[in-house]
Amino acid sequence: MFKGVMLAFAVMALLLSAVHAAPVKVVATLPILKEFAEQVGRDHVTVTTLISGFESEHSYSPKPSDLKALGQARLLLEIGLGLEVWVSGMVKNAGNPHLHVVTTSQGVLLIQDTPRGGNDHGNPHIWLDPENAKIMSAHIAEGLTAVDPAHQEAYRENLTRYLRAIDETQKALQVRVSALQDRRIVTHHAAWPYFAGRFGFRIEGEIVRQIGLEPSAAHLATLARRIKTERIKVIVSEPQLNQKVARTLASETGAHLVVLSPLPGAIKGTETYLAMLEYDVTRLIAALES
Numbered sequence: 001m002f003k004g005v006m007l008a009f010a011v012m013a014l015l016l017s018a019v020h021a022a023p024v025k026v027v028a029t030l031p032i033l034k035e036f037a038e039q040v041g042r043d044h045v046t047v048t049t050l051i052s053g054f055e056s057e058h059s060y061s062p063k064p065s066d067l068k069a070l071g072q073a074r075l076l077l078e079i080g081l082g083l084e085v086w087v088s089g090m091v092k093n094a095g096n097p098h099l100h101v102v103t104t105s106q107g108v109l110l111i112q113d114t115p116r117g118g119n120d121h122g123n124p125h126i127w128l129d130p131e132n133a134k135i136m137s138a139h140i141a142e143g144l145t146a147v148d149p150a151h152q153e154a155y156r157e158n159l160t161r162y163l164r165a166i167d168e169t170q171k172a173l174q175v176r177v178s179a180l181q182d183r184r185i186v187t188h189h190a191a192w193p194y195f196a197g198r199f200g201f202r203i204e205g206e207i208v209r210q211i212g213l214e215p216s217a218a219h220l221a222t223l224a225r226r227i228k229t230e231r232i233k234v235i236v237s238e239p240q241l242n243q244k245v246a247r248t249l250a251s252e253t254g255a256h257l258v259v260l261s262p263l264p265g266a267i268k269g270t271e272t273y274l275a276m277l278e279y280d281v282t283r284l285i286a287a288l289e290s
Helices: 002-019 031-044 064-072 087-094 130-147 149-178 193-199 217-230 244-253 273-289
Strands: 024-028 045-049 075-078 100-103 184-187 202-206 234-237 256-259
Touching: 024 031, 024 064, 024 130, 031 045, 031 075, 031 130, 031 149, 031 273, 064 087, 075 087, 075 130, 100 130, 130 149, 130 193, 149 193, 149 273, 184 217, 193 202, 202 217, 217 244, 234 244, 234 273, 244 256, 256 273
Parallel strands: 024 045, 024 075, 075 100, 184 202, 184 234, 234 256
Antiparallel strands: none
């Protein structure tokens, strides 16, 4: 009898521990992946991000605290496509055999840029298309389920809810953009093709054609001449980039320099993915209509 009671208590304790299990520790390379993981995982995850949104993901240098976080995590979320070239070394140095890596770009229809600096993986800024964001969120739900199957149903329900919110925001913003007569822009670098393609903007040129290399005087002169001749109204830059050249180009051509957020939290008012999309589209519309 006593053994039976003790066994019952042991089973109950195991069940309670499963219900109140500690949140899954997740490390995300970029704020956008942190956002998706928190939307899908909710109370069942704690997410650390390696890049805050103010650094360039192309040249980021990992810190000792990053290795510590990886050593304690169950899940690592990356974009892939050669964007975070520093990730593989971090995973090796962290020495965590229980770490499950999710590459969120799998299955995404890529925009193929001309190879730049040896990177022929395709343009990695996939999250700026909401349809890709949905695919990435689904990968994260699968990864969370793999390491925490006890909360599979919660992850599925949270994913469904979030995908619905993305759809609603995307459709509302597309309606607003559709009223624009002129949707032409010049961008600082090739971060925006997915965003432009989904919402109907037209990228007519880029200031920086290869990350890490300053644009030549000849290229800038050609670009300035085109902006003036074709009366392109807007130049798009980003807060983590040095905007000196972009400001000069805007001043010389009379175009509006608009700083948009490519990652949640990079600019005040863009703390979530959906808020970021709304901010970026709203700022572009205002500049193009002015």
